[in-house]
Amino acid sequence: MAQPSPDQSSLSTQDFLLAYLAEYLDGELPRELKDRVEALVKTPGQEEIPGHFQAMRGRLQLAMQSYYLKENEIQTIRNYVQDPSVKATQENIKIEALGRKELISTLMRRLSLVAIAAAIIGVLVWQFGPKREAKFKPLEFLGYEALALEEDPRDRLDLPSSDMNEIKQYLSAYPGLDFKPKVLGQIHEAWKPEGATIIDYEIAKVALVQFGHAQSKEKLFHFSYAGALKDLPKAEPGNIGGLVFQTYSSDDLNLIAFEGPKGVVSILAGRRAAPELAEIAKDGSK
Amino acid sequence: MAAAAKQFDESLVNFYEERLVSRADAVYRFAFALTLSLDGAQKCTERTFREVAANLEKIHGSGEPNVAAVLLAYCWRAYQDLKSQNFPEGQSAVTKALKPIALEPRAALAAVDIVGLAPADAAKVLAWQERDLRTHLAVARKALMMSSLDV
Numbered sequence: 001m002a003q004p005s006p007d008q009s010s011l012s013t014q015d016f017l018l019a020y021l022a023e024y025l026d027g028e029l030p031r032e033l034k035d036r037v038e039a040l041v042k043t044p045g046q047e048e049i050p051g052h053f054q055a056m057r058g059r060l061q062l063a064m065q066s067y068y069l070k071e072n073e074i075q076t077i078r079n080y081v082q083d084p085s086v087k088a089t090q091e092n093i094k095i096e097a098l099g100r101k102e103l104i105s106t107l108m109r110r111l112s113l114v115a116i117a118a119a120i121i122g123v124l125v126w127q128f129g130p131k132r133e134a135k136f137k138p139l140e141f142l143g144y145e146a147l148a149l150e151e152d153p154r155d156r157l158d159l160p161s162s163d164m165n166e167i168k169q170y171l172s173a174y175p176g177l178d179f180k181p182k183v184l185g186q187i188h189e190a191w192k193p194e195g196a197t198i199i200d201y202e203i204a205k206v207a208l209v210q211f212g213h214a215q216s217k218e219k220l221f222h223f224s225y226a227g228a229l230k231d232l233p234k235a236e237p238g239n240i241g242g243l244v245f246q247t248y249s250s251d252d253l254n255l256i257a258f259e260g261p262k263g264v265v266s267i268l269a270g271r272r273a274a275p276e277l278a279e280i281a282k283d284g285s286k
Numbered sequence: 287m288a289a290a291a292k293q294f295d296e297s298l299v300n301f302y303e304e305r306l307v308s309r310a311d312a313v314y315r316f317a318f319a320l321t322l323s324l325d326g327a328q329k330c331t332e333r334t335f336r337e338v339a340a341n342l343e344k345i346h347g348s349g350e351p352n353v354a355a356v357l358l359a360y361c362w363r364a365y366q367d368l369k370s371q372n373f374p375e376g377q378s379a380v381t382k383a384l385k386p387i388a389l390e391p392r393a394a395l396a397a398v399d400i401v402g403l404a405p406a407d408a409a410k411v412l413a414w415q416e417r418d419l420r421t422h423l424a425v426a427r428k429a430l431m432m433s434s435l436d437v
Binding site for chain 2: 010011014015016017018019020021022023049052053056057059060061062063064067068069073074076077078080081082083086
């Protein structure tokens with residue numbers, strides 16, 4: 001708010017009016033000066049002064065709006081404080097930083113989308129895709145099975161029996177078997193049948209007849225399943241009395257594999273030497 | 287060749303850009319009212335800001351809130367330095383309206399009625415007593431009212 005000038009009395013009446021007119025019109029005069037200006041503008045011949053001044057001041061202000069600096073002139077005065085090359089460098093650095101941020105953000109978004117898409121595809125394939133068929137590996141599976149049975153035979157045999165006829169009947173009547181299990185006939189009297197079971201691997205069913213040695217606790221396991229001898233890993237073939245067999249061994253067991261009837265593979269597993277196992281198999285196959 | 291710009295810290299650069307350069311047009315109009323010349327107004331404005339830049343720390347440190355008054359004070363001094371030069375005058379309606387007004391009343395009119403300073407501040411800018419400012423203002427307004435300025 002304008003303060004009254006201490007020297008206002010030195011102005012002539014009209015100069016006083018003109019000197020304070022703008023503040024009077026803008027409502028910025030203190031009461032004392034306002035009353036004085038108001039009294040003056042009411043005197044005859046002065047009534048039109050405020051309106052005329054306001055109009056001319058407005059025209060002047062409007063006309064001055066067309067005077068302004070051009071952009072290059074503004075830039076010149078900016079450059080007095082900031083070197084344009086420094087400013088350009090700073091702006092480039094900012095633009096680069098923004099660009100990097102945007103790039104990283106875009107990459108992250110894309111990676112996220114790819115990861116989500118891959119996860120969805122993975123779930124769909126896992127859920128609805130073709131199931132990979134597990135492969136039946138007779139030597140591996142049955143070798144393990146023989147060791148497990150040897151270690152703890154309890155409850156592993158569905159039919160604990162020493163009656164070979166009962167065992168044969170059980171195996172031949174077992175529902176869902178797509179092959180006729182080979183059952184060994186009369187073998188050396190020292191080996192007594194202890195029972196039989198069907199091991200269901202889902203991908204294959206295996207018939208098992210377990211024998212125990214009468215004088216020792218030694219076991220002999222006769223597995224048979226639907227298959228062909230040629231599907232087993234190649235091994236040096238043996239022949240005892242017309243029984244063609246292939247021999248395999250692990251640290252603990254020997255296994256001989258032979259075929260018969262057609263489409264059924266037998267594996268005899270035990271701790272005896274392979275030729276002895278082959279002899280037992282030959283005797284049982286008569 | 288122009289001298290390399292002095293390096294200022296970011297707060298000073300921002301103060302210069304945001305508070306001072308943003309009022310460059312007001313300075314230019316004040317300078318035009320003094321010189322009645324576009325060329326003169328430009329040279330006067332450039333000189334004003336060159337001096338302002340040279341004294342930027344002092345201006346910033348003074349904490350003066352009325353930066354328009356500071357700029358016009360520098361402009362008034364710049365005009366004093368340049369007034370010996372003959373600037374080509376234009377023929378615009380504004381020039382015709384202002385030319386009959388003497389320099390001091392014109393300066394008072396420009397500071398108060400064009401730029402919008404309070405008369406007390408305008409008096410400080412022009413280094414006058416307020417009584418003198420008001421006397422010049424009355425003279426300039428009377429001349430303006432008698433002019434045929436039309437836009």
